[in-house]
Amino acid sequence: MILIKCPYCGYRDQSEFTSGGEAHVIRPKNPQSLSDKDWGEYVFYRNNPKGIFYERWVHSHGCKKWFNVVRNTATDQILKVYKVNEKRPDLSEFENTLKSPSGEPLVGSGNFAVKK
Amino acid sequence: MTAINNDCQYISKNKISFTFDGKIYSAYDGDTVASALLRNNVRLVGRSFKYHRPRGIYTCGIEEPNALVQIISEHNEPNTRATIKRVYDGMEIISQNRWPSLRHDFGAINNILSPIFSAGFYYKTFMGPKGFWKNLYEPLIRRSAGLGKPPKNFRSKSTHQYHNTDVVIIGAGLSGLAAAKKFINTKYKVLLIEQDCYLGGILKNSNKVKTINELTPQEWISETEELILNSKNITILKNTLVTTYNFTNHLIALEDKFAGKKIELNKSELTLHKIRTSNTIITNGHIERFISFRNNDLPGVMLASSFEKYIHRYGVVPEKEPVIFTNNSSSLSLLKKLISLGCKPKAYIDSRKKDNIETEIKKILKDNDISFFSDAEIEGCDGNKKIETITIRQGKSFTKLKSSMLCVSGGYNPDIHLFTQSKGLVKWDKNILSFKPDTPFQKTITLGSTSGNYNFKKLCDEINEKLSILKTKKVSLDINLNVPNKFSINELWETKKKNNSNWSKSFIDLHNDVTIKDLKQAITEGFDRIEHLKRYTTNSMGTDQGKISSINSLAIVSKMLKKEISEVGTTTYRPPYAPLSFAAIAGRSTYEFYDPERKTSIHSWHLKNNAVFEDVGQWKRPWYFKASENETMYQAVQRESKMLRENAGILDGSTLGKIEIKGRDALEFMNLMYTNAFSKMKAMTSRYAMMLGEDGMIKDDGIICKISDQHFIATTTSSGAPKVLADMEEYLQTEWPHLQVFLNSITEQFSTFNISGPKTREIMMKVFPDIDFSNDAFPFMTFKNFDYKETKIRIMRASFTGELGYEIYIPPKFGLKLWEEIFSCGKEYNLIPYGTETMHLLRAEKGYIVIGQETDGTVTPIDLNYNWMIGKNKKDFIGKRSLSRPDTSREDRKQLVGLSPINKKDIIEEGQHIVELNELPKKITNPIKYLGHVSSGYHSPNLNHSIGLAMIKGGKNLLGQKFFVTATGKTKNIPVEIVKPVFIDPENKRLTS
Ligand SMILES: [Zn+2]
Numbered sequence A: 001m002i003l004i005k006c007p008y009c010g011y012r013d014q015s016e017f018t019s020g021g022e023a024h025v026i027r028p029k030n031p032q033s034l035s036d037k038d039w040g041e042y043v044f045y046r047n048n049p050k051g052i053f054y055e056r057w058v059h060s061h062g063c064k065k066w067f068n069v070v071r072n073t074a075t076d077q078i079l080k081v082y083k084v085n086e087k088r089p090d091l092s093e094f095e096n097t098l099k100s101p102s103g104e105p106l107v108g109s110g111n112f113a114v115k116k
Numbered sequence B: 001m002t003a004i005n006n007d008c009q010y011i012s013k014n015k016i017s018f019t020f021d022g023k024i025y026s027a028y029d030g031d032t033v034a035s036a037l038l039r040n041n042v043r044l045v046g047r048s049f050k051y052h053r054p055r056g057i058y059t060c061g062i063e064e065p066n067a068l069v070q071i072i073s074e075h076n077e078p079n080t081r082a083t084i085k086r087v088y089d090g091m092e093i094i095s096q097n098r099w100p101s102l103r104h105d106f107g108a109i110n111n112i113l114s115p116i117f118s119a120g121f122y123y124k125t126f127m128g129p130k131g132f133w134k135n136l137y138e139p140l141i142r143r144s145a146g147l148g149k150p151p152k153n154f155r156s157k158s159t160h161q162y163h164n165t166d167v168v169i170i171g172a173g174l175s176g177l178a179a180a181k182k183f184i185n186t187k188y189k190v191l192l193i194e195q196d197c198y199l200g201g202i203l204k205n206s207n208k209v210k211t212i213n214e215l216t217p218q219e220w221i222s223e224t225e226e227l228i229l230n231s232k233n234i235t236i237l238k239n240t241l242v243t244t245y246n247f248t249n250h251l252i253a254l255e256d257k258f259a260g261k262k263i264e265l266n267k268s269e270l271t272l273h274k275i276r277t278s279n280t281i282i283t284n285g286h287i288e289r290f291i292s293f294r295n296n297d298l299p300g301v302m303l304a305s306s307f308e309k310y311i312h313r314y315g316v317v318p319e320k321e322p323v324i325f326t327n328n329s330s331s332l333s334l335l336k337k338l339i340s341l342g343c344k345p346k347a348y349i350d351s352r353k354k355d356n357i358e359t360e361i362k363k364i365l366k367d368n369d370i371s372f373f374s375d376a377e378i379e380g381c382d383g384n385k386k387i388e389t390i391t392i393r394q395g396k397s398f399t400k401l402k403s404s405m406l407c408v409s410g411g412y413n414p415d416i417h418l419f420t421q422s423k424g425l426v427k428w429d430k431n432i433l434s435f436k437p438d439t440p441f442q443k444t445i446t447l448g449s450t451s452g453n454y455n456f457k458k459l460c461d462e463i464n465e466k467l468s469i470l471k472t473k474k475v476s477l478d479i480n481l482n483v484p485n486k487f488s489i490n491e492l493w494e495t496k497k498k499n500n501s502n503w504s505k506s507f508i509d510l511h512n513d514v515t516i517k518d519l520k521q522a523i524t525e526g527f528d529r530i531e532h533l534k535r536y537t538t539n540s541m542g543t544d545q546g547k548i549s550s551i552n553s554l555a556i557v558s559k560m561l562k563k564e565i566s567e568v569g570t571t572t573y574r575p576p577y578a579p580l581s582f583a584a585i586a587g588r589s590t591y592e593f594y595d596p597e598r599k600t601s602i603h604s605w606h607l608k609n610n611a612v613f614e615d616v617g618q619w620k621r622p623w624y625f626k627a628s629e630n631e632t633m634y635q636a637v638q639r640e641s642k643m644l645r646e647n648a649g650i651l652d653g654s655t656l657g658k659i660e661i662k663g664r665d666a667l668e669f670m671n672l673m674y675t676n677a678f679s680k681m682k683a684m685t686s687r688y689a690m691m692l693g694e695d696g697m698i699k700d701d702g703i704i705c706k707i708s709d710q711h712f713i714a715t716t717t718s719s720g721a722p723k724v725l726a727d728m729e730e731y732l733q734t735e736w737p738h739l740q741v742f743l744n745s746i747t748e749q750f751s752t753f754n755i756s757g758p759k760t761r762e763i764m765m766k767v768f769p770d771i772d773f774s775n776d777a778f779p780f781m782t783f784k785n786f787d788y789k790e791t792k793i794r795i796m797r798a799s800f801t802g803e804l805g806y807e808i809y810i811p812p813k814f815g816l817k818l819w820e821e822i823f824s825c826g827k828e829y830n831l832i833p834y835g836t837e838t839m840h841l842l843r844a845e846k847g848y849i850v851i852g853q854e855t856d857g858t859v860t861p862i863d864l865n866y867n868w869m870i871g872k873n874k875k876d877f878i879g880k881r882s883l884s885r886p887d888t889s890r891e892d893r894k895q896l897v898g899l900s901p902i903n904k905k906d907i908i909e910e911g912q913h914i915v916e917l918n919e920l921p922k923k924i925t926n927p928i929k930y931l932g933h934v935s936s937g938y939h940s941p942n943l944n945h946s947i948g949l950a951m952i953k954g955g956k957n958l959l960g961q962k963f964f965v966t967a968t969g970k971t972k973n974i975p976v977e978i979v980k981p982v983f984i985d986p987e988n989k990r991l992t993s
Helices: A036-044 B033-039 B106-112 B121-125 B132-144 B174-182 B217-230 B304-314 B329-340 B359-367 B417-421 B456-469 B516-524 B530-537 B550-560 B582-586 B603-608 B633-646 B666-673 B721-734 B760-767 B812-829 B836-846
Strands: A003-006 A010-013 A018-022 A052-058 A066-072 A077-083 B015-020 B023-028 B068-071 B077-081 B092-095 B159-170 B190-193 B209-212 B234-237 B240-246 B250-256 B270-282 B286-288 B301-303 B323-326 B347-350 B371-374 B376-382 B389-394 B397-402 B406-409 B412-414 B425-429 B434-439 B444-446 B479-481 B507-509 B611-616 B619-625 B648-652 B657-662 B685-692 B698-708 B711-716 B742-745 B751-756 B783-788 B791-797 B805-810 B831-833 B894-901 B913-915 B932-940 B945-953 B962-965 B974-979
Touching: A003 A077, A052 B721, A066 B721, B015 B033, B023 B033, B033 B304, B159 B174, B174 B190, B174 B217, B174 B456, B190 B240, B209 B217, B217 B234, B240 B417, B270 B582, B286 B304, B301 B304, B304 B323, B304 B329, B304 B406, B323 B329, B329 B359, B329 B406, B347 B359, B347 B376, B347 B389, B359 B371, B371 B389, B376 B406, B412 B434, B456 B479, B507 B516, B507 B550, B516 B530, B516 B550, B530 B550, B603 B611, B603 B619, B603 B812, B611 B836, B619 B633, B619 B831, B619 B836, B633 B648, B633 B831, B633 B836, B633 B932, B648 B812, B648 B836, B657 B666, B657 B721, B666 B711, B666 B721, B698 B721, B711 B721, B721 B742, B751 B760, B751 B812, B760 B805, B760 B812, B791 B812, B805 B812, B812 B831, B836 B932, B836 B945, B894 B932
Parallel strands: B015 B092, B159 B190, B159 B270, B190 B234, B270 B444, B301 B406, B323 B347, B323 B406, B347 B371, B648 B831
Antiparallel strands: A003 A010, A018 A052, A052 A066, A066 A077, B015 B023, B068 B077, B068 B092, B209 B479, B240 B250, B250 B270, B286 B412, B376 B389, B389 B397, B425 B434, B611 B619, B648 B751, B657 B711, B657 B742, B685 B698, B698 B711, B751 B805, B783 B791, B791 B805, B894 B945, B894 B974, B913 B932, B913 B962, B932 B945, B962 B974
């Protein structure tokens, strides 16, 4: 159970929030002009990286506001929280953060517990 | 034989009695089940998981793999650790996993059959034939292997408690108390959590420490506890076990409110503490590990420090003349204590070379004339349901000893469980031959033996140094010891077997009956990764999670693989640290408190009129009304459906979701959210509308009332309302923040009644004599607001039954009164109340769909022939683009049709398949071509035969064709004709009458 800082309410327990998947996926302005492939990409395809991920959360059992979060999916650390109308922070901002608990490879389990 | 240690201060002199397997025993207040049984010389307490081998008490704590018992007097609570559970007067306990009795267990035959139960036996033995798993193997395994039986008639009153704190100290032993002392009267809010009912840990479990700051350990504990209690910032939780260490320093701890007492039914027996902290200090010590040798599971084998704990903590010497087997220096204190009590160990076997063994040990052994074997090991032990003989190997010679108890020490493991749960990294330490915490991942500090520091003299410096990052006081510990300060250990995980027989086994996991042979076999079969090996052999997967043995298995496996142990790694330690009962997790969220019940303002009337309720989301909705005691649901629904089409019926539709949409851009917003076009729609009219997902699939439906371009009211399905509102809100906030629209859930602001049937107009005119209900003044799909008595109402002309109908909206405060008024006016017209089942039947006759019945997340409006609802000229709406995707516009998609049985007596059942065969083969060898399924099936009382709605591949082009519908328990299928999905009033004459 992680702690999430709602930009409007402050730190609250994860159970008050709902995850909304990848952030910065903008609904096309004119869907009819898109090819089937491009529209399919928008509707069905999302990134699911191990590591730094830009994602959306909503304070569903609170102020009901949507906001964006930068989270490391390998460590569950929340690196940044920002409002929907704020600029997407650059990836370089998070370069020096811990990549994964034990520095394991980019793909694979996050379960290694022994220091090499 | 057992003996008593009269110096023990932790056991009261109050005698109590309890029963074990029906026999009465006496014990003292403060005893655990295990110490009480040992006090009574009971050593056989259970049967093992797989082989039903006799098992005794192996440890004196949470790490116990064997002594699991069932507490009859606590709702049959199973798998209770006898080494933790305290006894009380009148407690009833039975042993587990044996039949017919503990001494004569039929399942012990499994031990003889053990070759088929070896590693991976589930996967190999029970492969076939088909059906055997479900009907034979599984029930057999469940009966013969396993643990206790589930509790019964149990209603938990557990509660949850939340904490926000600065520091949590886990474990109030020597390190924990010293650490807590540093926080006394500081600005930090501290929680000190102890699993036992006494503080002190090793100080009360052994006599290793002689004095601290010139006080006896007991004096120092009391002094420290008092200082802590007097400080305002530290809270102590006793009888509380931290089971879980989550991300963001979130801890879960379980407090047993009735430890050592009989549970009172009206009080909460467990408290689950949910703790959010800034810093966590782990001082939960270490756990002794065993050594594998032949029959190392026989009752009578016990870990040496547990044996020592029974003497100090519970005042019971489990055996006066035990044999001690060790590979390290820690057993000196046990040796000393036994001598001081006048007990004399039978023999002392140390795997270390004579020169490496402490001089003091050698002196005591010599002075007391105790058999001493250095550079030696236990080959194995033998006996019938208990140890009778012990075989010692020293070089090439073997010595047999007669004894009934063997104390074993294979060294100590820092208790890294919680540290690794927190995602901290551990490292192999060659000096203690174990893993110890290395890099914390969160704000976690480990102190004392948890951190791998077995040196008492260095403890004070460690605490002061590691806690220097916080503003705490300096603490000083001047510790005098009864034992050498230096810890010495010789690597030994398993001993060599001399005898080989089916019965003789060297266990690596006592709880799950895993042997060293199983590990070897798994590796031979290619399971050489530790996580695979664990699952294949079930090693360390028991409820004890291999606390006394998992490191041993890693060491043994690393030797088999010729790898370093750090290369092999550990398996993942997962929460909970020890079993956590579901009752504690559920807390008060049980039975009627599990989920709120929502009731309409008419609920009391429904109760009075014999409504049978259906759960729709959280709502209680009348399903049907019983006209008489013996009326079945089928009869009631047939009656209600027929009466409504002949006269009139009324439904409590208050549960229907209602959302108010207001604002400058409300019209544009509605045009985007729904498929329909609202621009040309006149004010004060309403329209049936659909909401899609971006994938083009139907998500919800409802009636949209347009009050003006800036004001709409949308109704939703009863269970879909929260999701629809959340979706609207999401689009407004994230995609169209430029739209000025405000949303408000108004579901509970209105009681809603749907009244329909041919006599409806007469009834409405009688209830509302001032309103003109004529077709011209009040046409279909329009609505109007009226003053009614001291309130306002809205009436809409709409229908979900296909009959002339009106929907009445009134504030709930006045709802029941109006409902009763309608009934008194409707009496002469035979007005009936009806429930959701009749509503479903009537709408099916009319061919109206129900979300979640005809649709299942893969259905578009085109599939339902609802093209007329799609605003084709609209530039965009949610899901529009997807309706022209190649897959969505396929001709052979499943489409809505009606089904009419050719033989009018046949019954079309919901959920059945539609096929081309008139009869299914007796034995199905090839797949049968599947065309679709029956989404709704009812007997229509108005047509007097069965009808169905179905989703069939390419259904639109199949009208008039004959297919077959499968039937429950029959191979003969029902012939049906594909018809238009409208069975009653296709011309809408009734609807617009
Ligand atoms: Zn908020």
